Amino acid sequence: MSGEPPVVRRLDQLPAYLISPNDTVRLAELAGPKQGSGTSVFLEIWEPGGAQPLNSHPDSAEIFIVLKGQATAHSDEHELTLTAGDxxxxxxxxxxxxxxxxxxDKLYTITVMADDGGFAKLVTDGTPTALTPDEIDTLMQR
Known part of the structure; x- marks a missing residue:
């Protein structure tokens, strides 16, 4: 037993980050090394027409759960259409x-990096921004 208490975080109190100042995707760290997890979990929000740069994680699977919106995923030579529930x-x-x-419309995902490998630090070393009240209302169904 670790004796450590569980960690509870409020979505409406979390900062979001841009990995690079001109990015069109914001990430809010839900869980990661700072919360005692070797897996990192993020809320990602893409602006309309937004995309991340081509990227790769040599030591980690990356899982995206599409909550709202539609997207095209490119992975190596594969191209897939994504919609809510994928x-x-x-x-x-x-x-x-x-x-x-x-x-x-914005695209919302929960993203899981199976082996953080420094990804949470890359995100939280980025440019701080905020989740908007509309985004929080959408996610919390207020």
Whole structure:
């Protein structure tokens, strides 16, 4: 037994981050090494038409659970359409990116990095931003 208390965080109190200042995807760390987990979990929100740069995680599978919106996922030579309710599992080492295909609506995912490998630090060392009241209302169904 660790004796450590469980960690509870409130979505409406979490900061979000841009990995690079001009990114169109914001990430809010839900759980990771700072909370005692070797797996990191994020809320990711893509602006309409937004995308991440092509990226790869050599030692970790990355899982995206699409909560709301539509997207195209590119992984190596594969291209897939994603909609709410889809779960995308990207294999370690795949070169990938996700594009929000809507020009008017945001894309929301819960993203799990099976082996954090420093990813949470990369995110939280980025540019702080905030989740908007509309985003929080959408996620908390207020």
């Amino acid at each position: 779960v995308l599992v990207l294999q370690p080492g795949s070169e990938h990116r996700i594009l929000n295909t809507s020009e008017t």
